[in-house]
Amino acid sequence: MTTPTRFRPAPVIDETARLLIEHYVFPETAEQLTDLLQRRLAEGAYDVDSAEELGRLVTEDLQSVNGDRHLRLKYHAAPVPPEQGAATLTAMRRDFDISLGGAPRVELLDGGVAVVELAPALFPLEWAAEPLSAALTLASRARALIVDLRANQGGDPDTVAFVCSYLLDERTHLNTMHWRDGERREQSWSLPHVPGARFGGSKPLYVLSSGITFSGAEELTYNLQQLGRAVVVGERTGGGAHPREGWTVHPHLEATIPLGRPVNPVSGTNWEGTGVQPDIPCAAADSLDRAHELALARLAG
Structure with a gap:
């Protein structure tokens, strides 16, 4: 034996x-x-x-x-x-x-509020550009938008910039990556042009977060929050930058x-170890209803 x-x-x-x-x-x-x-x-x-x-x-x-x-x-x-x-x-x-290219849900709620779920990851842009463009273009006509990142565990920084480009009006500095050698730095910007239609930078935007939201999904959340573009609703994220x-x-x-180590141009830091703190804290399970209420109230106002 x-x-x-x-x-x-x-x-x-x-x-x-x-x-x-x-x-x-x-x-x-x-x-x-x-x-x-x-x-x-x-x-x-x-x-x-x-x-x-x-x-x-x-x-x-x-x-x-x-x-x-x-x-x-x-x-x-x-x-x-x-x-x-x-x-x-x-x-x-x-x-x-098995996730429709990372955009498994696009839905129109009451009052003209759209929901786009991005999960389980922000996949490499060469894979994901087409399905993400389709989902975001479809939602572009909504009066308000909720981006659901509660089940998103990260992904490609280029894909983060791609999604941000649909939610802003102008080319915008999003992040600067500081690499190990201390000398090489790489800036990330939103795109000047996108395939399809933008939701744009003026209509109400909400991002749903949870303790599962991690890495690249946190960058997307943090970028939009620091720019004052989105209201984050839900739980503190995982804290991996x-x-x-x-x-x-x-x-x-x-x-x-x-x-590498990312540095946000607005905050001068990142979410490593702390996570992204929501603007409206609530249980992740309740965050969609809460964001929908906030959107309807803002549209009514």
């Missing part, structure tokens, strides 16, 4: 530590985390029998220093493709195909490591 091979955590920890040193947006924190992982490995804390358990333990340790929720050793039940970022794209494509990349470190484990 063949004895099962025991799971070996050391190669996974070594590779994760190397990636942290090379890529994490905060180099000093990367050194602290590397020391922590190696110490925990030496202590036997990672002597476990499965990749799933190792992923859970390492993720807890990675997030223990500065609470960065994008910093993870993510377990995948199916084998992870070896190419950088492939695991995330594979999962996103599956979700894209740093864009990340994924590397396969084991057939079932992906190290996800943030590479």
